[in-house]
Amino acid sequence: MGMEFLPDKPIYQQLVEHIIGDIIRDTLVTGEKLPSVRDYAISVGVNANTMQRVYKELENLGITETRRGQGSFVTENQMRIQELREEMKEQLVQSFIQNVEALGFTTNEMVHYLQRRGEQDD
Known part of the structure; x- marks a missing residue:
């Protein structure tokens, strides 16, 4: 099975973000037991030491125990969990703003575009 990893970011960080995403989407719910380090490592195709680092990082962040x-x-x-959602939202918005400004768009331009786009989706 395995996961596809980006070459420009450490694998353990990508796995931490993946698990955080699962928690935010409620794919993993509060109190749910995670697979063993070994089982998770096998399922995503990484070394068990990498997965151990992921679990340690999640615990340090207060996301798992x-x-x-x-x-x-x-x-x-x-x-x-709510703090985690807010942190992720802030990171996504900051990244979005940096990307659009790098392309020469203003934040106001993008806000207006997104509002129009949202109205079309309704």
Whole structure:
């Protein structure tokens, strides 16, 4: 199976972002047990040491918690999940703004375009 990874970003970061995305989309829900490091590593096609680093990073970010003898679980802290959603939203908006400004568009131009686009979708 495996995942496709971008060459310009460390694999562990891509996996952290992937898992965060799953949590934000509710593909992984609060309190849910994550696969073992070994099983997850095999399923995405990476070394177990890389996956161990991913799990450690998620725990350091307060996104997961390790229960001795039981494994890693998505945090049940709803406030942390909401903070995570806001952090991701901010990162996406900042990246979007940098990209459109690099192409010579203004933020106001893009806001108006997005509003028109949203009205078309309704």
